[in-house]
Amino acid sequence: MRNIVIDTNVIVSSLQSDLGASHLLMSLIGRNKFNFYISVPVVLEYEELCLRKMELFGLTEVEIQKVIDYYCSVGITKKIFFLWRPFLRDFHDDMMLELAFASGCDSIITYNIKDFGNVENRFGIKIVTPKQFLYEIGEI
Numbered sequence: 001m002r003n004i005v006i007d008t009n010v011i012v013s014s015l016q017s018d019l020g021a022s023h024l025l026m027s028l029i030g031r032n033k034f035n036f037y038i039s040v041p042v043v044l045e046y047e048e049l050c051l052r053k054m055e056l057f058g059l060t061e062v063e064i065q066k067v068i069d070y071y072c073s074v075g076i077t078k079k080i081f082f083l084w085r086p087f088l089r090d091f092h093d094d095m096m097l098e099l100a101f102a103s104g105c106d107s108i109i110t111y112n113i114k115d116f117g118n119v120e121n122r123f124g125i126k127i128v129t130p131k132q133f134l135y136e137i138g139e140i
Contacts, residue, residue: 002034002137005042005100007110008049008092010130015050015057015067021130024139025109030074033137037103038075041095043068078103100125109133 006025013022029036050057050064057064080098093115100108100123107126108116116127134140 001032002107003037003103003105004034004107004109004133005037005096005103005105007096007108007112008042008045009111010109011046011071012049012053013111013130015053015059021134021140022111025130025134028139029071033139036071036075037078037099037105038071039078039080039095039099039102041080042099043072043075045092045095046071076103097123097125107133 010022010025013020014026017023028034047064047068050068051061054061054064059067078099080102093112096108096110097116097119099105105125107128108119109128109130110116111129113127113129119125119127128136131140
């Protein structure tokens with residue numbers, strides 16, 4: 001089974017529209033299609049950004065909290081005992097990389113592929129879009 005980390009931009013995209021690849025990817029969480037890894041800093045980032053944009057999604061704070069609670073209930077929590085920052089330009093991307101490496105993930109799912117620069121060559125972690133990942137696991 002594939003082990004993945006999902007970047008915050010995919011979460012945001014999935015809440016903006018129920019028609020895209022990000023929404024399909026997020027709807028597969030908890031259905032034994034892949035292992036979804038989370039950490040406390042990553043979940044706090046998910047929560048902060050989703051709450052900031054909740055009006056854009058047409059959701060309430062309670063609804064956003066339920067979504068985040070669901071991710072926490074089905075995600076595999078990993079504690080991070082090291083930091084490489086700064087490795088990438090954005091420390092939020094560093095959090096995703098650190099989680100993926102510590103969890104032995106094979107992929108980080110993101111729309112910001114260029115932001116992860118040399119990660120695949122250096123760490124062996126694939127950087128793919130939701131659509132690419134869904135294609136790889138046979139969901140589209």
